[in-house]
Amino acid sequence: MAQAILPLAVSLGDPAGVGPELIAAAWFARRVHALPAFCAVGGAGLLASAARARGLDIPVERVGSMEEAALVYDRALPVIGDFDGEYRPGAPDREGAVLALESLTQATALAVSGQAGALMTGPIAKSRLAEVGFDYPGQTEFVAAAAGVETEDAVMMLAGPNLRTVPLTVHVALSAVPGLITQDLILRRARVVARALERDFGLAHPRIAIAALNPHAGEDGRFGDEDQRIVAPAIEQLCAEGINASGPHAADGLFAARGRAGFDVAICMYHDQALIPLKALDFDHGVNITLGLPIIRSSPDHGTAFPIAGKGQANVGATVSALRLAADCARSRAALLAA
Numbered sequence: 001m002a003q004a005i006l007p008l009a010v011s012l013g014d015p016a017g018v019g020p021e022l023i024a025a026a027w028f029a030r031r032v033h034a035l036p037a038f039c040a041v042g043g044a045g046l047l048a049s050a051a052r053a054r055g056l057d058i059p060v061e062r063v064g065s066m067e068e069a070a071l072v073y074d075r076a077l078p079v080i081g082d083f084d085g086e087y088r089p090g091a092p093d094r095e096g097a098v099l100a101l102e103s104l105t106q107a108t109a110l111a112v113s114g115q116a117g118a119l120m121t122g123p124i125a126k127s128r129l130a131e132v133g134f135d136y137p138g139q140t141e142f143v144a145a146a147a148g149v150e151t152e153d154a155v156m157m158l159a160g161p162n163l164r165t166v167p168l169t170v171h172v173a174l175s176a177v178p179g180l181i182t183q184d185l186i187l188r189r190a191r192v193v194a195r196a197l198e199r200d201f202g203l204a205h206p207r208i209a210i211a212a213l214n215p216h217a218g219e220d221g222r223f224g225d226e227d228q229r230i231v232a233p234a235i236e237q238l239c240a241e242g243i244n245a246s247g248p249h250a251a252d253g254l255f256a257a258r259g260r261a262g263f264d265v266a267i268c269m270y271h272d273q274a275l276i277p278l279k280a281l282d283f284d285h286g287v288n289i290t291l292g293l294p295i296i297r298s299s300p301d302h303g304t305a306f307p308i309a310g311k312g313q314a315n316v317g318a319t320v321s322a323l324r325l326a327a328d329c330a331r332s333r334a335a336l337l338a339a
């Protein structure tokens, strides 16, 4: 029997983006998609407005605890937290960024304290949040800090029906990437990935493909020596530890169907190397999940999509997938603990 988990805490994301309407749309479709119970954090009026803009007249009910959210969830979208704001889709502003940060902070605290079964974060615009004091490259690092985990050990993984990828380096300039790739970083992140795929995804001995940085994996050093000098020895070390790692693989062929059949997850050297194939294949069902945390945290793979917010055009698929995957991972972990 599936383990029961507490409702998930869901942060709004930037209120001018597609986050609020997708929370409302997911609740509306909760039975069709057999979604786990979840509770939005803050913004009851804003969520009701976002739902109406999408043509959904849904009941929104304020609750005082996650236990109450579980009782309310079937009849209304539960909302915890008494902060709210005006719904101005497509028009991000300072007030909205403050609200997004408050929602993220409170939702994360609910998960870290064990009051919520997992955390799903709505999409934020990092530059907007930076303007109101958010001092992290992204939500991954914020949640890691709140959970007491070092940034190097909190690993972003993108997961879709066709592919899982991990960017080794994340929100940094492309020009900085070669200098950031070290054996230590590869080892730390790959160990977290191996452990998390076993524990949270139920994959025994996951196959980890590691992509090369340079074209043709460096072509024997002619196009850069990082793959021979740094990546290959790190893979040898992982194999010596019993981790099923392979590579460095030339990245251009790795994501074709035949290549994908050979691994459970690909660790890539930089953001776009990991996220382009994932979003090309699985944009509407892609989930960004943070591995290596004491809590489960997921997010839809897309961003704020300001230009389409409030127009009823945003696809709810990635939000649905993020809720489901977070609940599946939380149940997997709970089952292991109970065993």
Ligand SMILES: NC(=O)c1ccc[n+]([C@@H]2O[C@H](COP(=O)([O-])OP(=O)(O)OC[C@H]3O[C@@H](n4cnc5c(N)ncnc54)[C@H](O)[C@@H]3O)[C@@H](O)[C@H]2O)c1
Residues within 6 Å of the ligand: 018, 122, 123, 124, 125, 126, 127, 139, 288, 299, 300, 301, 302, 303, 304, 305, 306, 307, 308, 313, 314, 315, 316, 318
């Ligand atoms: N989960 C997150 O917090 C997250 C993820 C990615 C980007 N971002 C942020 O989002 C902001 C905008 O980034 P971007 O424009 O590169 O990416 P984006 O995902 O917001 O938009 C890219 C394209 O996809 C479309 N799109 C996005 N979500 C969609 C949906 N649900 N249904 C249909 N179409 C959708 C957009 O209209 C746009 O054409 C940035 O500030 C970035 O920091 C946040």
Ligand SMILES: N[C@H](C(=O)O)[C@H](O)COP(=O)(O)O
Residues within 6 Å of the ligand: 137, 138, 139, 140, 141, 271, 275, 288, 299, 300, 301, 302
């Ligand atoms: N690179 C991520 C993506 O495109 O899905 C993203 O910007 C979200 O990052 P955080 O979850 O760290 O905010």
